Amino acid sequence: MGMFCQQCQEAAKGTGCTVRGVCGKDETVANLQDVLLYALKGLSFVAVEARKAGVKDAAVDKTLYEGLFATITNANFDKAVFVSRIRETVALREELKKKLLAKGGTLPAKPYASVSFSANTETEMLDAWSAASFLAIENEDVRALRSLVIFGLKGMAAYYEHAVNLGKTSTDIAEFMERGLAATIDDGLDAAALTALVLETGKFGVDAMALLDAANTGAYGNPEPTTVQLGVRGNPGILISGHDLKDLEELLEQTKGTGVDVYTHGEMLPAHYYPAFKKYGNFVGNYGNAWWKQAEEIEAFKGPVLFTTNCLVPPKESYKARIFTTGEAGFPGCVHIADRKAGGKKDFSAIIEMAKKCPAPSELETGSITGGFAHAAVDSVAGVVVEAVKSGAIKRFFVMAGCDGRMKSREYYSDFAEALPKDTVILTAGCAKYRYNKLDLGDIGGIPRVLDAGQCNDSYSLALTALKLKDAFGVASVNDLPISFNIAWYEQKAVIVLLALLFLGVKNIHLGPTLPAFLSPGVAKVLVENFGIAGIGTVEDDVKLFMGA
Numbered sequence: 001m002g003m004f005c006q007q008c009q010e011a012a013k014g015t016g017c018t019v020r021g022v023c024g025k026d027e028t029v030a031n032l033q034d035v036l037l038y039a040l041k042g043l044s045f046v047a048v049e050a051r052k053a054g055v056k057d058a059a060v061d062k063t064l065y066e067g068l069f070a071t072i073t074n075a076n077f078d079k080a081v082f083v084s085r086i087r088e089t090v091a092l093r094e095e096l097k098k099k100l101l102a103k104g105g106t107l108p109a110k111p112y113a114s115v116s117f118s119a120n121t122e123t124e125m126l127d128a129w130s131a132a133s134f135l136a137i138e139n140e141d142v143r144a145l146r147s148l149v150i151f152g153l154k155g156m157a158a159y160y161e162h163a164v165n166l167g168k169t170s171t172d173i174a175e176f177m178e179r180g181l182a183a184t185i186d187d188g189l190d191a192a193a194l195t196a197l198v199l200e201t202g203k204f205g206v207d208a209m210a211l212l213d214a215a216n217t218g219a220y221g222n223p224e225p226t227t228v229q230l231g232v233r234g235n236p237g238i239l240i241s242g243h244d245l246k247d248l249e250e251l252l253e254q255t256k257g258t259g260v261d262v263y264t265h266g267e268m269l270p271a272h273y274y275p276a277f278k279k280y281g282n283f284v285g286n287y288g289n290a291w292w293k294q295a296e297e298i299e300a301f302k303g304p305v306l307f308t309t310n311c312l313v314p315p316k317e318s319y320k321a322r323i324f325t326t327g328e329a330g331f332p333g334c335v336h337i338a339d340r341k342a343g344g345k346k347d348f349s350a351i352i353e354m355a356k357k358c359p360a361p362s363e364l365e366t367g368s369i370t371g372g373f374a375h376a377a378v379d380s381v382a383g384v385v386v387e388a389v390k391s392g393a394i395k396r397f398f399v400m401a402g403c404d405g406r407m408k409s410r411e412y413y414s415d416f417a418e419a420l421p422k423d424t425v426i427l428t429a430g431c432a433k434y435r436y437n438k439l440d441l442g443d444i445g446g447i448p449r450v451l452d453a454g455q456c457n458d459s460y461s462l463a464l465t466a467l468k469l470k471d472a473f474g475v476a477s478v479n480d481l482p483i484s485f486n487i488a489w490y491e492q493k494a495v496i497v498l499l500a501l502l503f504l505g506v507k508n509i510h511l512g513p514t515l516p517a518f519l520s521p522g523v524a525k526v527l528v529e530n531f532g533i534a535g536i537g538t539v540e541d542d543v544k545l546f547m548g549a
Contacts, residue, residue, distance in 0.1 A: 003030040004135050007151055008073040009405055009490045011517040023074050024314035028122075031129040032082035033071040035119070037150070038132030039089040040067050042114035044182040046096050046107070051175070053105030055096070061174040063092055064181070065164070068157035069328040073491040074291070075310035076330040083122050090118060112185045134518075144520040145194035146184040148499065151518070152201040153180055155496030158243075158309065159208045159457050161328070165246040166215035173211065176204045195526065202503030205496040209460035216245055216274070222376035223273035223454055229285030231366045233261055238355045239287055239301050241265040241294070242308030243455055244327055245274070247346065251306065252280045254348045260355045263287040263301075265294070266311050267431050270454035273372030288364060290404035290434040298322070303358040304351045306337075310491070311431075322358075324351045369437050371452030373427075375464040378451070385447065386472050389482065393444055395423040396482045396547065399466075401459045401497065402432040403490030409513040410435065413488055415539045417441065417450075421547065425449050427465065430456035430497075432488040459497045463504055478506055484546040485509040486536070489516070502531055512536035 006016035008023065020026055025033075040063070047060045067085055070076045093115070097107065107115070114132075119125040130136065137143040160173055183189060183197055217223075238260060240248055248262075248271050255262055261284045264271055269286045271277055288297035291311035298305055298315070304322045307329040315323045315331065326337040326346060340346045378385070388394040398420065404410060417426060417436035426436065426449060433452055441449040453461040466478045475481060489498065489511060501509060508531075515524060515535050527533040536542060 002027040004133055005030050006134070006517040007147075007154075007492060009403070009514060009516070010407065014514060015517050025077055028126070029077055029079050029082065031126055031132075032079055032086065032122075034132045034134070035125045035128050036067055036082050036086050036089065037071060038114050038117070038128065039086050039093070040064055041181055041185050042112065042117070043089050043093040043096070044178045045112060045115050045185060046093050046100065047178045048182045049105060049107060050096050050100040050103075051178075053100055053103040055099045055103050055105065057092075057096055057099070059092060060096065060178065063089055064177055065157040065160050065174070066328060068154045068177070068181075069161050069309075070330075072154050072158060072310045072328075072493070074312050075328050077312070077314060078330040078332045079122070080332070081330050083125065086119060086125050114185055140520040141191055141522040142194065144518055144523040145191065145198060147518040148198045148495065148523075149180055149184055149194070149201050151492040151495040152198070152205060152499045153177055153496075155491075155493035156201070156205050156208045158328075158493055159212045159496070162244055162246075162457070163208070163212040163215040165244060166219050168211050168215035168218075170207065170211055173204055173208050176200070180204070198499060199503050201496070202499030202501070205500040206460070206463070206503060208496070209457050209500065212457050213460050217376070220245060220249075220277065221275035223270065223372045223374040224275060224377055225370060226273045226278075226372040227368045227370050228269065228272045229368050230287075230364075231285065232263070232287070232361045232363045233284055234360050235259055235261045235282075236355045236358050237261040237263050237284070237287075237301070237303045237361050238351060239263050239265050239298070239303065239305040239361075240268050240308065241291070241305060242311055242327075242329065243267050243457070244308040245271055247306070247308040247326060248277070250340075250345050251348050252277065252283055253345075255282055255352055256280065258282075258352055258356065260352055263361070265297070265305070266291045267455050268308075270371060270452070270458065273374070273454060286369070287361060290431040292404065292406045297364065300362040300364055302361050304354045306348075306351055322354070367438075370448060371437070371454070373448075373451035374453045374458055374461040375468070378461075378465045379468065381447070382468060382472060384445070386469070388445055388447060389473075393423060394425055394447070395421065396484060397425050397427055398546070399427045399462055399483060399485045399487065400432060400436070401427070401429040401453075401456070401462055402488040403456065403494050404431045404434050404488065405490045405513075407513055410488065412513060412536060412539060414439070416486065416542065419539050419543050421543075422449075425451060427451050427453065427462050429453040429458040429462055430494070435488075456493050456497060459500070463501065463506075466506075467504075478504070479508065486542070486546070487511055488513065508532035508534070510534050510536055510542070
C-alpha cells in the first residue's frame with residue numbers, strides 16, 4: 001500500500017485513499033504529511049515533559065499549529081514544504097531535549113519512536129512512513145479515537161492560527177494542542193481515557209472558536225446583515241479564497257486606487273458582513289460558489305486568484321500561472337507570498353501587477369445574497385425570533401452548517417432545504433450554505449429563512465445562538481429547543497466543530513453525506529448510543545423525522 005489517508009469525507013470507496021488522494025495529493029506528499037504529523041507528535045511529547053521542568057519555547061507552539069494546519073485537506077501540495085518542516089520539527093525537538101535535560105528534567109529510558117526518530121533527506125523521511133502511518137495503530141478503536149483527536153486538533157490549529165494572525169493568543173489552547181497530540185502516542189490510554197480526551201478536544205475547540213470570534217470582531221466589528229452582490233464590474237479583478245481575514249485586509253489596503261477590484265470566493269464570502277471592509281470601494285462582491293467548483297470559475301474569472309488557506313484544488317495548466325498562495329496553502333509551481341514579518345505586512349504587489357494586465361472577469365450570475373447573522377446580529381432580533389416561535393410562526397430551526405463537496409449525494413442538502421416546511425428557519429455557517437443560499441426560500445415575518453452566520457468557524461455563533469435561545473425559553477438543555485442539527489462535513493475543521501457541539505451537550509446530530517471513514521464500528525456505536533449521532537436518509541423520511549410527523 002503506497003499511502004493511506006481517510007481524513008476527509010471523500011475518502012476513496014468510503015474507506016481511505018491508497019493510491020492517490022481524491023483531493024489530488026500524490027503518494028509522496030501524503031506520506032510526508034504523515035511523517036510531519038509523526039514528528040509533531042514527538043515534539044509535543046518532549047514539550048509536555050519540558051513544561052514540567054519549567055522549560056517553555058514559543059517556537060514549539062508556532063511549529064505545532066502551523067504544521068497541523070498545513071496537513072489539512074486541500075491546503076498544501078508542495079512536498080518541499082513538508083521536507084523542510086520535518087527537518088525543522090526534528091531539529092527543534094532535539095534542541096528542546098537538551099534544554100530539558102539541562103534543567104534536570106528526564107525522558108523515558110525507552111521513549112516512543114516519534115520522540116527519537118531522525119530524518120534529514122526526503123528518502124529517510126519516506127522510510128519512516130510505515131511507523132508514521134495511521135495503519136501502524138493496530139487496534140481499530142484506538143485508531144478511531146486517536147483520529148478524532150488528531151483531526152480535531154488540525155481544525156483547532158487552523159482556527160488558532162487565524163486568531164494569532166490578528167494578535168490573539170491563548171497559552172491554554174497552545175498547551176492543550178501539545179498535550180492532546182502527545183497523548184495520541186500514549187499506549188497506556190484505554191478507550192475510556194481516549195473518549196474523555198475526545199471531549200476535552202471539543203472543549204478547547206469551543207475556546208479556539210471563541211478566541212477567533214473575538215479576534216475577528218475586535219478587528220473588524222460585529223458582522224451585520226448584509227446584501228452581497230453576485231455580478232461583476234468592468235475592471236480587472238483579484239479573486240480571494242480561503243478564510244484569513246488579515247490577508248484580505250492587507251490586500252484591500254494595497255489595491256486601493258489601483259483600478260483593481262477584489263471579489264470573494266468560497267469561504268471568504270462572509271468577509272462582506274464585517275463593517276470594517278465596507279469602506280473599500282473596490283470590494284465588489286462574491287464570485288462563484290463552494291471550493292469544488294473553482295476550476296471552471298477560475299477559468300471564467302480571468303484574473304489572478306489568492307488562496308489564503310485550504311480549499312485549493314490542484315490547478316489546471318490553463319490558469320495555474322494565475323494562482324497565488326500564502327499562509328499554509330501551497331502548490332508547486334505557483335507563486336507563494338511570504339509570511340509577514342513581526343510588525344510588518346505581506347507584499348501583494350506581484351498579484352496586483354498581474355491583475356492590472358488581465359481582462360475583467362466574465363459574469364457567472366447576477367443578483368445578490370444576504371448574510372451576516374452571527375450571534376450579535378441575532379441578539380438584536382432575539383425578541384422577535386422568540387415571539388415568532390411562541391406564536392407558531394416559526395415551528396423549528398435547522399442547523400445546516402458545515403462543508404460542501406463534490407459528491408452527487410450532496411444534492412440532498414439542496415433538496416432538504418427546499419422540502420422543509422415554510423415555517424422553519426435554517427441556521428448555517430461554512431461553505432455548506434452554497435447548496436441553498438441562492439434558493440428563493442423567502443422569509444417569516446421579515447426574518448430570512450436562511451440565516452448565514454459566516455465561515456465554518458462561525459459555527460460558534462450558531463452554538464451561542466442556541467444557548468441564548470435556551471435561556472430565553474427557560475429550558476434546561478439545547479436539546480429541549482425546537483432545533484435540529486443536520487450537518488454536512490468534509491474536512492478536519494468540521495471535525496472540531498462536531499467535537500465542540502458534543503462537548504456542549506448537543507445530541508441527535510445527523511451527519512452526512514456519509515459518516516467518517518475513520519470511525520471504527522465500535523466507536524461509531526458509542527457515538528450513536530451516547531450522543532445520538534446518525535447519518536442521513538432520504539429527504540422525505542428525514543423531514544418527517546425532524547418535524548415529528
